[in-house]
Amino acid sequence: MTKAREQWGTRIGFILAAAGSAVGLGNIWKYPHMAGEHGGAAFTLVYLFCIIIVGLPILLAEFAIGRKTQLNPVGAFWTLSGSKAWKWVGFLGVAAAFIILSFYSVVGGWTLKYSFLGLSGAFNELLPGSEAASQMYDAFIAKPFEPVLWHLIFMGLCILIIARGVKSGIERWSKILMPLLIVILVILVIRGVTLEGAAAGLEFLFKPKWGDLDAGGVVAALGHSFFTISLGMGAMITYGSYLTPKSDLIRSSLAIIVLDTAIALMAGIAIFTAVFAFGQDPAEGEGLIFVVLPTLFPQIPGGSFFAILFFFLLFLAALTSAVSILEVVTAYFIDEKGWDRVRATFLFGGVIAAVGAVAALSMSGYNILAPITNFTFFNLLNVVSYKYMLPIGGFLTAVFVLARWGIPQFIEELKYGLPGFKAPVAVVAAFFIVAAIVVAYIIIQEIVAVVS
């Protein structure tokens, strides 16, 4: 524990790493399919509203808690509160990290598989609206070994990056992969908007039809605003803990939120222009990316090239997010248990890989939950973390700032790196109260939905 704690090398390195965490499957896979199911532009507006009202205060709170304490989530809550009870909020985060990564890396494996399918020309014969693409997807998921193998490769890459540490692992790779991701996305957006019939897709995404937005859509938008900025499990506390006091938290947070939102919208543009240009159903659901898109690429001149780019983009986004989740677990064992980074990363990365393999198998007829329920183990991990653990973690973070740490102390922390910063305590407190109420609302809605 005598070694100096690691730190980010540059401000832009930190912003790209945190944006890399935020930009993930949530932006390119989840956001488009949810917007497709809940009325397009109306859903998007609610989601943007939630990002500002809930996302920004909680992101600032996580960064401030991390930078102030220079510790992982467990140590951070413990140190700042001086009470063992709050330490459990940190534990909830580490547990959520464990659970999320176990299924996230399974989907990460799919993105790798689909990149290779694109390379091999497997989509070339597919026709829009045909069953062949969904059969291809179902057949892959149902295989016992292949999805497990791709998942293990994906986890292996995460482990290798995290084992190298903050500056030469996370930061170095974020500085390479994030610009690459943006370039690929810009190419895909240009391809999308120049398709004949693209305008209908843009209209769907940007012209609100409020009638299509249901209560479920509002709750989904709230929940998604959490997931997409990686809030509620201490990932941003961990990344904030590698900052020096000189850094300006407010400008960095805004930059991260703008990048995350812009990338989600660009992914939406690239996808819906193609979906509408070929008259497909935007409300296809979770299969939108893996089932609908592969049938559209062959219709586009140079389509196999764009197919490879698209799935590789999805893979890059997933990888930079997955590393941030693994870092939460690793940081905990380094700070609290005094473990060596390489040992912590390989051991716990390995355990997560094993749990993930069980999750991947649960989708192919080897579901360990089969004797009790027909819910797959994969879905259990997904639902428990995404719907409950993250919102509860976010709610407790807001309550912590309001009731334990104190708004004046929080504002004091924001002033480092931005000396002239002034904010009335009442206004900041109001933001956190609103955020806490909104999050409590999501949690209650989710519980009501299960009970009824």
Ligand code: TRP
């Ligand atoms: N934000 C990522 C996405 O949009 C997922 C993610 C990474 C995440 N780290 C997280 C979600 C921490 C919640 C908490 O795909």
